[in-house]
Amino acid sequence: MKIFVAGASGVIGRLLLPQLVQAGHDVIGMTRKEEQRQAIEKTGAKAILADVFDREQIMKILDEVKPNVVIHQLTSLSQGSSSENACIRIEGTRNLVDAAKQAKVQKIIAQSISWAYEPGTTPATEETALDIHASMPRKTTINGVxxxxxxxxxxxxxxxxxxxxxxxxxxxxxxxxxxAKKIMKKEIKATDGVSSFVHVEDAAHVAFMALDWPTGTYNIVDDEPAKGIDWLPVYAKVIGAPVPDTQSGANSWERGASNQKVKNKNGWTLQYPTWRTGFSTS
Ligand SMILES: NC(=O)c1ccc[n+]([C@@H]2O[C@H](COP(=O)([O-])OP(=O)(O)OC[C@H]3O[C@@H](n4cnc5c(N)ncnc54)[C@H](OP(=O)(O)O)[C@@H]3O)[C@@H](O)[C@H]2O)c1
Known part of the structure; x- marks a missing residue:
């Protein structure tokens, strides 16, 4: 198949590209940066330089490439800005989807997040509503999602x-x-807030496997949603950081997420089923 990967040079895209190429697909990877071209081409994929905010350019490129599948792994998180990231989710996705529709792309696989659910005390399933009543600054993220x-x-x-x-x-x-840097400086406290983690290799592999999946929305998380008081001391020890301070309480939406749907329906097997063993690869 001809597969267009938007976000080919990102943390997931870099691991995904070789899997697609090795499976025999014709892969085109998008980046804005000339310096990323070589890394993309080294995997056996073709590189295309484009900015997703340049709507005309994206429309033209997808119309020429005419991929069967678009994989959307675009984020704008290098500077840690949630508003920039919301912007790429909103405007960038709009441009990419419109371009894909015009090029008659039949399938898209897209990166979202599993911590946008409404508050609750148990891990969220895909049936749980998104947190549409969130207040700022969280609302920025929710709107993007x-x-x-x-x-x-x-x-x-x-x-x-x-x-x-x-x-x-x-x-x-x-x-x-x-x-890691913040935890080394004891800037992060261990709270009762629950997180769900996923190893980046599992995250990339799932995007590859999703080529064969039907339409659906899936939580892509490991088997062990965990409170900060449980995972943070383990992680700090692994990286040689001081024992973190604790603080009771949590944001009401910090509930983690369940991976039962993807495991039951799509038979997903994790290479790293829990952060307990996965953290050592960091
Ligand atoms: N679920 C999560 O927890 C999660 C998910 C994603 C990332 N992150 C974190 O965020 C950090 C940064 O992520 P990252 O390394 O993947 O970098 P990033 O800066 O978020 O970029 C990701 C991808 O999007 C592309 N991109 C961004 N803006 C673009 C635009 N306007 N037009 C076209 N392409 C654009 C980038 O391409 P170019 O920059 O090459 O143009 C890159 O391929 C990572 O360390 C990771 O831990 C976390």
Whole structure:
């Protein structure tokens, strides 16, 4: 199949590209940066330089490429700005989806998140409502997620991957990543808030497997949603950081997410079923 990967140079895209190429697909990877071209081409994919905010350019490119599938792994998180990221989810996705529709793309696989659910005390399932009543600044993220998911659903076959918090090499939780640095400086407290993690290798592999999945929305998280008081001391120990301070309480939406749907329906097997063993790869 001809597969267009938007976000080919990102933390998931980089691991995904070789899997697609090795499976025999004709892969086109998009980046804005000339310096990423070589890394993309080294995997055996073709590189296309474009900015998703340049609507005309994206329309033209997809019309020429005419892929069978678009994989949307675009984020704008390098500067850690949730408003920039919401902007790419809203405007960037709009442009990409419109271009895909014009090029008669039949399938899209898109990256979303698993912590946009309404407050609750148990891990959220895909049936749980999104947190539409959130107040700012969380509302910025929720609006981005809603827009992205609604736009993606305009493509006949669409798979939405609601990823948990990514960890592993090159993520915020890598030893030189932003979270690791903060935890080294004891800037993060261990709370009762529940997170669901997913290793970046599992995150990339699932996007590859989703090529064969029917339309659906799936939580892509590991088997063990965990409170900060449980996972943070384990992670701090792994990276050689001081024991974190604790603080009771949590945001009401910090509930984690369940992966039962994807495991039951699509037979997904995790390479890293829990952060307990996965953190050591960071
Ligand atoms: N679920 C999660 O927890 C989650 C998910 C994603 C990322 N993250 C974190 O965010 C950090 C940064 O992520 P990242 O390394 O993937 O980088 P990023 O800066 O978020 O970029 C991701 C991808 O989007 C592309 N992109 C961004 N803006 C674009 C635009 N206007 N036009 C075209 N392409 C655009 C980038 O391409 P170019 O920059 O090459 O143009 C890159 O391929 C990671 O360390 C990771 O831990 C977390």
């Amino acid at each position: 809603l827009s992205l998911e609604e736009a993606v659903k305009e493509i006949p076959t669409h798979v939405i991957l609601r990823y948990g918090t990514l960890y592993g090499p090159a993520t915020w939780y890598a030893r030189n990543g932003d979270m």
